[in-house]
Amino acid sequence: MGFKEFCFKKSLWLFHFAGASCNNCDIEILDCLTPRYDVERFGMVLVGSVRHADVLLVNGSINQRDKSRLLEIYEQAPKPLVVVAIGACGCTGGIFAEGDTFAGPVDKIIPVDAYIPGCPPKPEAILAGIVKLLNK
Amino acid sequence: MAEQLFYFLIYPGLLFAAVVGAFLSWYDRKITAWVQFRKGPPLFQPFYDFFKLLLVKETILPKHGSKGVFLAAPIFAVFGASIAGVFILLPLLGIESGFKGDIIVIFYLLTIPSLTYIIGALATGNPLAAVGGSREMKLILSYELTFILVLAGIIQKAGMSISLNEIISLQVLNGVFGGSLSGIILFIVFIFCIQAKLALVPFDAPEAETEIAGGIMIEYSGTPYAMIKLAKYIMFFILPAFLIGLLWGGLNFEGINILWSILKILFVVLLLTLIRNTNPRVKIKQAVRYFLVWMNLLAIIAIVLSYFGL
Ligand code: SF4
Numbered sequence: 001m002g003f004k005e006f007c008f009k010k011s012l013w014l015f016h017f018a019g020a021s022c023n024n025c026d027i028e029i030l031d032c033l034t035p036r037y038d039v040e041r042f043g044m045v046l047v048g049s050v051r052h053a054d055v056l057l058v059n060g061s062i063n064q065r066d067k068s069r070l071l072e073i074y075e076q077a078p079k080p081l082v083v084v085a086i087g088a089c090g091c092t093g094g095i096f097a098e099g100d101t102f103a104g105p106v107d108k109i110i111p112v113d114a115y116i117p118g119c120p121p122k123p124e125a126i127l128a129g130i131v132k133l134l135n136k
Numbered sequence: 137m138a139e140q141l142f143y144f145l146i147y148p149g150l151l152f153a154a155v156v157g158a159f160l161s162w163y164d165r166k167i168t169a170w171v172q173f174r175k176g177p178p179l180f181q182p183f184y185d186f187f188k189l190l191l192v193k194e195t196i197l198p199k200h201g202s203k204g205v206f207l208a209a210p211i212f213a214v215f216g217a218s219i220a221g222v223f224i225l226l227p228l229l230g231i232e233s234g235f236k237g238d239i240i241v242i243f244y245l246l247t248i249p250s251l252t253y254i255i256g257a258l259a260t261g262n263p264l265a266a267v268g269g270s271r272e273m274k275l276i277l278s279y280e281l282t283f284i285l286v287l288a289g290i291i292q293k294a295g296m297s298i299s300l301n302e303i304i305s306l307q308v309l310n311g312v313f314g315g316s317l318s319g320i321i322l323f324i325v326f327i328f329c330i331q332a333k334l335a336l337v338p339f340d341a342p343e344a345e346t347e348i349a350g351g352i353m354i355e356y357s358g359t360p361y362a363m364i365k366l367a368k369y370i371m372f373f374i375l376p377a378f379l380i381g382l383l384w385g386g387l388n389f390e391g392i393n394i395l396w397s398i399l400k401i402l403f404v405v406l407l408l409t410l411i412r413n414t415n416p417r418v419k420i421k422q423a424v425r426y427f428l429v430w431m432n433l434l435a436i437i438a439i440v441l442s443y444f445g446l
Contacts, residue, residue: 004187
């Protein structure tokens with residue numbers, strides 16, 4: 001592993017994109033930042049602007065309206081960018097998959113690097129997914 | 137010439153100040169984590185952040201903005217911070233005595249980073265950055281008067297000497313200024329000025345992450361953002377060092393004194409961190425009033441007290 005890649009993996013800044021979710025995944029993502037799980041141990045922080053982001057966390061089902069916004073956010077982010085789909089909705093569409101306004105799971109719109117399934121995934125599962133991503 | 141370049145680029149300028157500042161910023165994050173019962177980032181986290189931004193990330197330029205100014209602003213911020221660092225640290229580390237009137241020069245140099253952030257933010261054409269820029273400008277207008285009043289108080293205590301080296305040697309001879317009543321008041325006001333200069337909570341309205349998504353920094357990515365980080369690391373070291381030089385008798389690196397000097401810096405940064413962790417963000421209106429009324433009042437009281445020798 002080169003120096004560049006090492007620095008990148010040691011300092012992943014997260015940007016949270018919530019689609020039309022039921023809000024439960026959002027809460028579980030925020031759980032990862034709390035004292036009990038503390039992702040800052042791995043150098044991860046939540047940033048406010050997508051220009052600073054290294055990881056795009058996408059959760060919730062993506063409907064027709066979200067689609068263009070997700071694409072725009074993805075294009076605004078500086079590359080290299082890691083995209084993580086969180087929750088059953090993010091990975092496959094989950095319970096919204098047959099809805100009229102559903103615009104396809106995340107990986108039909110932008111390339112996804114990691115899937116963390118669950119409805120909602122436990123914070124432990126999210127951490128496990130991130131650790132797997134770091135060791136990839 | 138070679139000597140000056142060495143002073144500017146390596147010790148005590150750019151490289152030394154940046155490395156110490158990076159460790160201090162780790163210390164700040166670690167203390168923050170402890171306050172919140174978390175474990176906190178690893179020791180080299182600030183370096184990882186810096187090198188990631190510098191080497192790995194793509195730089196995105198604003199489409200509807202002035203690209204040259206956008207890119208030049210962070211470089212000027214680094215220059216301003218490191219020149220101010222050289223002027224502060226040379227007398228503080230006892231390398232050179234500086235010149236008469238260097239406090240005035242340092243005062244002006246210390247505003248350069250904030251000014252360049254504003255220029256860079258306004259060059260992006262992003263409305264949120266413009267909001268952040270205007271807030272930062274208001275903040276500068278309010279704390280700068282307080283800052284110069286504090287410096288005036290210190291200069292008066294030093295018998296109208298405006299050289300950092302003379303102020304430090306006076307304190308070494310006659311005891312530190314921070315020990316008297318007026319010195320303690322000046323110290324408190326100075327700490328709040330540093331807090332505002334570094335744009336830390338409660339005075340982080342220009343960068344408010346949750347509200348205007350990074351404000352003045354919103355459009356920066358990649359290498360220019362790494363430069364801004366660098367300037368911030370440097371400022372994080374030289375401002376507490378300036379405070380220690382003016383009120384706590386400077387640093388001393390002989391024998392056991394080295395431990396004492398390090399403790400002084402760590403204590404000042406600890407104060408800054410605790411203030412930032414125990415306060416909510418204030419609105420820009422409240423911040424302006426806080427400085428223009430209360431902090432100025434305190435500084436003037438301190439000047440009057442020191443006039444009577446207290
Ligand atoms: S995956 Fe489940 S918990 Fe998460 S947003 Fe969808 S429905 Fe809600």
